Amino acid sequence: MPGKLSGMNTVTVRELQKNLKGALLRVERGATLRVTRRRKVVAEIGPARPSAATKGWPDLRARAESVLGKRVLRTEAADEVLAGRGDR
Helix, strand or coil, rough: CCCCHHHHHHHHHHHHCCHHHHHHHHHCCCCCCEECCCCEEEECCCCCCCCCCCCCCCHHHHHHHHHHHCCCCCCCCCHHHHHHHCCC
């Protein structure tokens, strides 16, 4: 890559526009680039932070039983809806 993008961690807006693909490849490899406009740093582009692992679905029946105890309705919600419609 020609210009500042090849050797420095500072890149102008114009250079970034001309070679966005090359800049993103450097960022993917771990570099943090400072973007300047008129010799003033206006942004930093760095690697994305790893996202947190998603949690599984909570056990709502166990939660309801721990809160309500024996007062928990033992039928499934779908059965209640079907019974209300007269389908069962």
